[in-house]
Amino acid sequence: MAMIFVGGSRDIFELPEPAIARIGAMIAAEHGVLVGDAPGVDAEAQSLLAGYGYEHVGVFHAGSEPRNNLGDWAAYHRPAPGGAQGYAFHAEKDREMARRADYGLMIWDGVSPGTCLNMLRLAAAGSPCVVYDTMRGMKLTLRSLPDWHEMVRGAGQDALQQVDARMTDDERILANG
Known part of the structure; x- marks a missing residue:
């Protein structure tokens, strides 16, 4: 059973139809989420x-209890x-999910x-990640750090500065190496 890290932006409250279909395919294949x-x-x-x-789900949280665990x-x-x-x-919970994942869906x-950092973590680990970029209306598959660099090239300078501010030293080395 492959483990798939599903995540994304806190400001998105409706999943794109292709992402819904992809999650349906994950369920049909009985992958862990x-x-x-x-x-x-x-x-x-x-x-x-x-x-x-669906039962093959693990919810990761930093607080004493999950903020959301809708399937118990x-x-x-x-x-x-x-x-x-x-x-x-x-x-840290995001880093742990990226460590455990075979694949990502962001x-x-x-x-x-x-979300951008989670994609970096997955790319650095060699875990392919399908990305639905709702701002640009496109789907990408990241398989490597060069793929991540190509994707972030389209992000604005403000977004890149926020990503950099949140990186650990090790993540910064990965991103700039």
Whole structure:
């Protein structure tokens, strides 16, 4: 069973039809799904999976309890480093999902730095990632760091600065190496 990290922007509250179809194909193939607990894409994907009654799902969270676990699935607590707040509070759970994933499915609004970093993590691990870029209305498949670089070339300077500000030193080396 392949493990697929499904994630995306917190500002997307409706999954694109092709992403819905892809999640349906994941269910039909009985792949495992790793998903976070955030509002937006995480909660929308959880809602879809719960609607199908799908069981092969793990919900990753940083807080003491998941913010969303719509299918009452196994929950995996990945605590934040001491004193972490905001994005940094949730980043470790994202890193863990990227480590465990064989593949990724990201729904990106073209600006979300967290989603962009998850795509970097998957590319660095050699885990192919299908990206639905809702801002540009396109689908891409990232298989490598050069693919990630090509994708972010279309992101604005503000988005890239936010991505850089959230990177660990190791992630910065991957992105710039």
